[in-house]
Amino acid sequence: MNQAGKVVQQHDHKIPGFAFIHDFAITPNYCLFFQNPVSFNPLPYVLGFRGAAECIKFHRRSPTKIWLIPRDPSQEVQVLETDPCFVFHHANAFEQGDELIVDSVCYETFPGIDHNLNYQEIDFDARPPAQLWRFQLNLKTKTAQRDLLVERSCEFPFIHPDRIGKPHQCIFLAAAHQPQGDAPQQAIIKVDPEYGEQEFWSAAPKGFLGEPVFVPRPGSTQEDDGWVLTLVYDADHNRTDVVILDGTSLEKGAIAFGTGLCPIARLHLKHHIPYGLHGSFTNERMKYEE
């Protein structure tokens, strides 16, 4: 697809087995798909006994498969295996010598949720935290090595759009306020894959947030020069704020404010936006109060 969103090339590949694929990564020469080691029995879902996600079973003894599909359809498809883990989202991938590097958010098992549970009843201690890992995929030895980049539970990685498929030095993610274990997302972290978590901004205790969207400053050349936008649900007032942070420094211009830090802008909406997943779009302008 080109930058105008027009499809310029299309080809198909079949892979054996069930595939729960939510996201993929792309480099100049490859598309990367992770095939999580799960199976799916749709019957309880079809009969209305369970939610769809509750019909997914994780296989702890089976590897996660990484499919490397060349963008040139005449080239051979490769598959590498890595430790059993579950991946929804990739931050980015790029090529480096004989290797493909991909940074992804991994769970040690499938993080299913009982559909009968209220969000406030979830036992977060019993759930696997989502953590950011780096995979080094060696095309010559056909091996995959993975290393933990960030221990704090985090999700929804976002990078500068111009860095997609190229080496990156900055990833923004929604994260837990607490440094270990699983917990609701109440913070944003900025990660340098070489050095780990670099910056932390939190809306705790009463703020709950979603995907941080990075908007580059027009004409900027620095990878983190821009703004980080996110929706923060304010549980004190039952409404949502649009929060804007400075990408070069999440705490820039911040002043001590209660237990948190002020962003560079906080727009109070007149209502709440249901705490959902991510990728929310609207054609309408949102109205806010000063």
Ligand SMILES: [Fe+2]
């Ligand atoms: Fe997603």
